[in-house]
Amino acid sequence: MTVTENSPTLSENEVKFEELLAMGAKIEPRDWMPDDYRKTLIRQIGQHAHSEIIGMQPEGNWITRAPSLKRKAILMSKVQDEAGHGLYLYSAAETLGADRTDMLEKLNNGKMKYSSIFNYPTPCWADMGAIGWLVDGAAICNQVPLCRTSYGPYARAMVRICKEESFHQRQGYEIMLTLSNGSAKQKQMAQDALNRWWWPAIMMFGPRDDQSPNSELSLKWKIKLFSNDELRQKFVDIAVPQANILGLTIPDKDLSWNEKTGHYTYGEPDWEEFFEVIRGNGPCNKERVSNRREAHENGQWVRDAAIAYAKKHAEAALSKAA
Amino acid sequence: MTHKKGYPLWEVFIRSNRGIDHKHAGSLRAADAEMALQNARDLYTRRSEGVSIWVVPSNQIVASDPDDKETLFDPAEDKVYRHPTFYSLPDELEHM
Numbered sequence: 001m002t003v004t005e006n007s008p009t010l011s012e013n014e015v016k017f018e019e020l021l022a023m024g025a026k027i028e029p030r031d032w033m034p035d036d037y038r039k040t041l042i043r044q045i046g047q048h049a050h051s052e053i054i055g056m057q058p059e060g061n062w063i064t065r066a067p068s069l070k071r072k073a074i075l076m077s078k079v080q081d082e083a084g085h086g087l088y089l090y091s092a093a094e095t096l097g098a099d100r101t102d103m104l105e106k107l108n109n110g111k112m113k114y115s116s117i118f119n120y121p122t123p124c125w126a127d128m129g130a131i132g133w134l135v136d137g138a139a140i141c142n143q144v145p146l147c148r149t150s151y152g153p154y155a156r157a158m159v160r161i162c163k164e165e166s167f168h169q170r171q172g173y174e175i176m177l178t179l180s181n182g183s184a185k186q187k188q189m190a191q192d193a194l195n196r197w198w199w200p201a202i203m204m205f206g207p208r209d210d211q212s213p214n215s216e217l218s219l220k221w222k223i224k225l226f227s228n229d230e231l232r233q234k235f236v237d238i239a240v241p242q243a244n245i246l247g248l249t250i251p252d253k254d255l256s257w258n259e260k261t262g263h264y265t266y267g268e269p270d271w272e273e274f275f276e277v278i279r280g281n282g283p284c285n286k287e288r289v290s291n292r293r294e295a296h297e298n299g300q301w302v303r304d305a306a307i308a309y310a311k312k313h314a315e316a317a318l319s320k321a322a
Numbered sequence: 323m324t325h326k327k328g329y330p331l332w333e334v335f336i337r338s339n340r341g342i343d344h345k346h347a348g349s350l351r352a353a354d355a356e357m358a359l360q361n362a363r364d365l366y367t368r369r370s371e372g373v374s375i376w377v378v379p380s381n382q383i384v385a386s387d388p389d390d391k392e393t394l395f396d397p398a399e400d401k402v403y404r405h406p407t408f409y410s411l412p413d414e415l416e417h418m
Contacts, residue, residue, distance in 0.1 A: 030388050077368075084365050091349045094331065100351065101327040157348070164369075303328065303353075310354035 026152035049089035050114035119282030126193035132172010150222035
């Protein structure tokens, strides 16, 4: 037994787990894993799934009012993708022993969270552009490294999701481009949307590293591969030149190019606002969750009917066979 | 087989093209086989990723135990003679 040689405090299971992580191998559903690794993943994957499902609402809001049939078809596709992403992620969480029905109940009664970005309103068509460009852009910065996260089913779900997200971002940017090249009024719509979404997008990466208590363990377990601030910097560095091409101004007076670091320096978001939204006091928190609960309750009879139908046919097949 | 509070779980396998094996794509929940196939179509082939779908109730899959890895797979490890590279043959021998 090599356990005592490695460390007197680690069990044989822990040693094996650490070895797999050190090798860069994936942890798969039936492997032994520390309870906190499992809990952290269920929380993170569950929140991620919920974000996709709640994230359908700000854009679903514009499907009936999209300015052309083409834009309407595109928006429907994108919202359908988001439902799909939620489902991939619920499946991944279920491989850890989480129960999908329980997770949805916890979303509906506010016991589980989702990304605070989806608690902001979408009053204007240009918001569809800004969401695709900035919100999906920030999501991509977060998600691309997650394709290499240490838990196999989560990593595989992320590969699928990232392939589809790139369409989302490009369609949003194209909306911004069209508006920016349009009339002065249309360009102003695009600028206003950028003003509304810039700071919430910056805050999507979570609190500053020195304020993020869960990060250290997640990094050690290779659930996260980069810190919040590293990912935020990457996003800013990518987004600034994109704004320049649109001819729009990022609403940050402290934004400047730093020759020495080779990165943009950016200002501090309003963290008080961030924590308020997380506490449930953002502009749309109540509306988002109550819509979700209503949809779930109104769908109950459909789920009941489907189960009754399946049961009836399974019984009929059995009696036929007998 | 019905999940205590919702639909049962199904595993989805997709053949991406003729001539290629079905490959595990993921899982989903559905009330019955027909709904599982339709949901699999919507969930895993929105961009023409497949020409054929299998769905299997997850509880029908029998899996090996990761802890049995040694007893199951180690017997193959000392049989290097099963690989063509085990055999030393003269250099002038071509095409073999």
